Amino acid sequence: xxxxxSRPESMSKKPFHYCPGCxxxxxxxxxAEVIDELEIKNRTIGVAPxxxxxxxxxxxxxxxxxxxxxxxxxxxTGIKRVRPDSIVFTYQxxxxxxxxxxxEIIHAANRGENITAVFINNAIYGMTGGQMAPTSLIGMxxxxxxxxxxxATAGHPIHMSEMIATLESPVxxxxxxxxxxxxxxxxxxxxxxxxxxxxEGKGFSFVEVVSTCPTNWGKKPTDAHKxxxxxxxxxxxxxxxxxxQGVEKS
Amino acid sequence: xxxxxxxxxxxxxxGICIARCPLxxxxxxxxxxxxxxxxxxxxxxxxxxxxAICARSCPDVAIEIYKEEK
Numbered sequence: 001x002x003x004x005x006s007r008p009e010s011m012s013k014k015p016f017h018y019c020p021g022c023x024x025x026x027x028x029x030x031x032a033e034v035i036d037e038l039e040i041k042n043r044t045i046g047v048a049p050x051x052x053x054x055x056x057x058x059x060x061x062x063x064x065x066x067x068x069x070x071x072x073x074x075x076x077t078g079i080k081r082v083r084p085d086s087i088v089f090t091y092q093x094x095x096x097x098x099x100x101x102x103x104e105i106i107h108a109a110n111r112g113e114n115i116t117a118v119f120i121n122n123a124i125y126g127m128t129g130g131q132m133a134p135t136s137l138i139g140m141x142x143x144x145x146x147x148x149x150x151x152a153t154a155g156h157p158i159h160m161s162e163m164i165a166t167l168e169s170p171v172x173x174x175x176x177x178x179x180x181x182x183x184x185x186x187x188x189x190x191x192x193x194x195x196x197x198x199x200e201g202k203g204f205s206f207v208e209v210v211s212t213c214p215t216n217w218g219k220k221p222t223d224a225h226k227x228x229x230x231x232x233x234x235x236x237x238x239x240x241x242x243x244x245q246g247v248e249k250s
Numbered sequence: 251x252x253x254x255x256x257x258x259x260x261x262x263x264x265g266i267c268i269a270r271c272p273l274x275x276x277x278x279x280x281x282x283x284x285x286x287x288x289x290x291x292x293x294x295x296x297x298x299x300x301x302a303i304c305a306r307s308c309p310d311v312a313i314e315i316y317k318e319e320k
Contacts, residue, residue, distance in 0.1 A: 001251045001316040005302040016310055020287070021264035025309030181270060181303045214264075221264040221309075 021221020070101020112169030
């Protein structure tokens, strides 16, 4: 019997604490596979955020650091500058990256730091119990918007990929999702592109993954993917917003 | 040896693999795991083509896939 699929080497054996059906696990696995494929396990350093994925350091078999809320890109900048040979990535949710950490991600991107930021956008605060995030959709009911998000008082969902793509320095900015097997493979390719660009020293890469939060959305895991496809994808359009090195064409 | 191997201690019974299996040969098992969930189970292994869509979709990386060598 030939092995077709098993846990990647860069992933630890510890079971995830994530809720059933949470997309964090899928994205963790894809990152671990990319680390394996690029053979960078020994020099990869991840930076975990605050949020559900705060324990990401337990799940990867690579060096990890954990940053204060939103500050992962700043911590990653420091690590990369002190150890330029390492491959540094941040793994952040929307409450971390798009709310409290907006300044850090924008300036790390603007400085063109040679790091990779993986942004998990599920339009809600997961760990704290389902409060409205800057990425929550208009009309979306959350703990802090029980009548639905109202644009008059809470503004519109923030589009991080589009914002970062307006800057000069980033080399690769893309938005992907894991709602079905085909998109899952595209997410893997996007992560591979991002890590390869960093390995080649090209500059800042940003991968936004539109994902689910079945628990706080109040949906079954399978229904959550359907809800994501129908409601989130029209607002957060998939695609590559910046690709200065032309990695997607080659 | 089996083509489809699940680590029931990792499975949380989310059902994503069952929904995505192109041949619809996965289903929830009748028994409970120590976590208290009905894990995914293979119902007809002879039909399985080892496409690994279930394993790649699993958020807890609980499934291993093998294929017979020709």
